[in-house]
Amino acid sequence: MASSRRGGRARITISLLLLSAVLLLTLDGRGSGPIQSVRSGILTVLSPIGDAASTVFSPFRNAWNSTFDQSDLKTENEALREENDRLKGQITANSIAKEQLQQLLQLVGIPFVGDTPVVHTRVVSGTIGNFGDRLELDKGSSAGIERNMPVVTGEGLIGKVVEVSENRCIVSLLSSGTFKVGFSVVGTAAIGIAQGSGSENSLRGTNLDSRQSVAVGAIAATSGLAGSPFPPNLPIGTLTAVRTNEAALESTVDITMFANLNDLVYADVVLWKPAG
Amino acid sequence: MSRSIIRYGLVIASAAFLQYTLVTQFRIAGVSADLFLVVAIAAGMSAGAERGAVVGFASGLCLDLMVVTPFGLGAIAGLVAGVVAGLLEFATVHSARWLTMVIGFIASAAGVVVFALSGSLLGRPDMLSLHTITVMAIVGITSSILVLPMIRVCRWADPDDLRLRAAVR
Numbered sequence: 001m002a003s004s005r006r007g008g009r010a011r012i013t014i015s016l017l018l019l020s021a022v023l024l025l026t027l028d029g030r031g032s033g034p035i036q037s038v039r040s041g042i043l044t045v046l047s048p049i050g051d052a053a054s055t056v057f058s059p060f061r062n063a064w065n066s067t068f069d070q071s072d073l074k075t076e077n078e079a080l081r082e083e084n085d086r087l088k089g090q091i092t093a094n095s096i097a098k099e100q101l102q103q104l105l106q107l108v109g110i111p112f113v114g115d116t117p118v119v120h121t122r123v124v125s126g127t128i129g130n131f132g133d134r135l136e137l138d139k140g141s142s143a144g145i146e147r148n149m150p151v152v153t154g155e156g157l158i159g160k161v162v163e164v165s166e167n168r169c170i171v172s173l174l175s176s177g178t179f180k181v182g183f184s185v186v187g188t189a190a191i192g193i194a195q196g197s198g199s200e201n202s203l204r205g206t207n208l209d210s211r212q213s214v215a216v217g218a219i220a221a222t223s224g225l226a227g228s229p230f231p232p233n234l235p236i237g238t239l240t241a242v243r244t245n246e247a248a249l250e251s252t253v254d255i256t257m258f259a260n261l262n263d264l265v266y267a268d269v270v271l272w273k274p275a276g
Numbered sequence: 277m278s279r280s281i282i283r284y285g286l287v288i289a290s291a292a293f294l295q296y297t298l299v300t301q302f303r304i305a306g307v308s309a310d311l312f313l314v315v316a317i318a319a320g321m322s323a324g325a326e327r328g329a330v331v332g333f334a335s336g337l338c339l340d341l342m343v344v345t346p347f348g349l350g351a352i353a354g355l356v357a358g359v360v361a362g363l364l365e366f367a368t369v370h371s372a373r374w375l376t377m378v379i380g381f382i383a384s385a386a387g388v389v390v391f392a393l394s395g396s397l398l399g400r401p402d403m404l405s406l407h408t409i410t411v412m413a414i415v416g417i418t419s420s421i422l423v424l425p426m427i428r429v430c431r432w433a434d435p436d437d438l439r440l441r442a443a444v445r
Binding site: 009010013014017018020021022023024025027028029035038039042046049050052053054057060061064065068129130131134162163170172175176177178195196197200 | 298343
């Protein structure tokens with residue numbers, strides 16, 4: 001009798017907690033201000049602790065990473081050498097179109113944000129959770145950083161700022177799928193919408209007009225259309241697959257990001273806000 | 277009751293501190309152990325499904341404050357992990373350490389699946405991918421190991437009468 005009473009109470013407690021969680025998810029989905037304020041506050045409090053811990057554990061972390069990621073590093077190193085050789089060859093080849101050459105120059109470090117000011121930041125830590133959704137950078141509102149500003153590396157767009165405290169900001173990565181970005185295919189009039197597909201450094205591009213001819217290997221950059229939260233011409237990646245649905249007059253593409261999101265050390269926040 | 281709340285508060289705060297400063301620095305295949313889930317599972321195993329649900333919800337909320345995934349996902353995942361651990365623990369009569377570890381693994385996997393599935397339903401399609409299996413495996417294995425000392429911590433946090441109540445259910 002007592003046992004069934006306790007079981008009933010447990011069921012009520014669990015149901016109430018589930019309802020509370022759903023309520024919180026709903027409030028967050030509607031962009032509840034207090035939740036964001038609390039998260040920013042937590043970030044402010046934790047950031048100095050994170051700095052100290054990162055410094056203290058750095059030697060141990062390096063030893064750990066070299067143990068578990070050695071094969072990955074070798075593979076990555078070989079891939080980068082190949083990529084480097086390929087880019088050198090492409091740059092020197094006379095047959096490369098001027099537009100593509102400019103894009104490739106950007107890939108080897110030529111700035112692509114033009115006159116727009118940037119804030120150089122250091123990556124403080126990666127994700128707390130296990131779903132690769134964020135990076136923490138060591139600059140915040142005191143450096144002029146605001147929410148929704150684009151974040152780039154020397155290779156291209158990597159994400160946007162989603163949380164800011166005075167001396168820290170959190171970046172949501174483009175590959176995480178938490179937001180979409182309008183893109184254009186360089187050298188064509190094709191525009192579409194790209195979003196993270198769940199696999200690392202890979203995006204899915206949709207809503208391209210199938211009458212526009214796009215080819216594998218073409219370069220995708222931010223379109224910067226009116227109302228877009230990103231400025232135009234930030235390199236995103238190369239098209240690795242194109243699928244056309246003639247009936248729907250729509251093409252979808254796979255995009256491999258230029259920027260390597262593994263082991264990021266530095267990133268630039270572009271101090272850019274959409275007009276209006 | 278209030279003593280239990282204070283002690284569990286301390287346990288969750290310590291877990292959050294360790295997760296932020298230490299655990300996330302050491303990753304395998306990009307995945308680290310999840311102390312928030314470990315606390316939920318240990319609470320469920322030491323004091324039953326109801327306590328596991330409450331502690332899992334609280335520790336999950338703590339995780340939610342530190343990440344940018346939808347607020348409440350961690351709470352649901354912690355709640356489910358705590359309940360699953362509590363139900364499995366009290367459905368089996370055992371004393372073997374390996375069985376405790378197996379329950380820890382299953383409850384942890386349940387928490388990860390619920391987190392990924394809920395996130396996917398809430399517009400985060402990336403959360404349900406092959407990476408989820410890696411997360412399940414690594415978080416499951418680490419949880420199954422860490423749950424052993426954490427159960428002792430949760431027994432300290434719980435008043436004796438609650439443990440006895442769960443044990444004779």
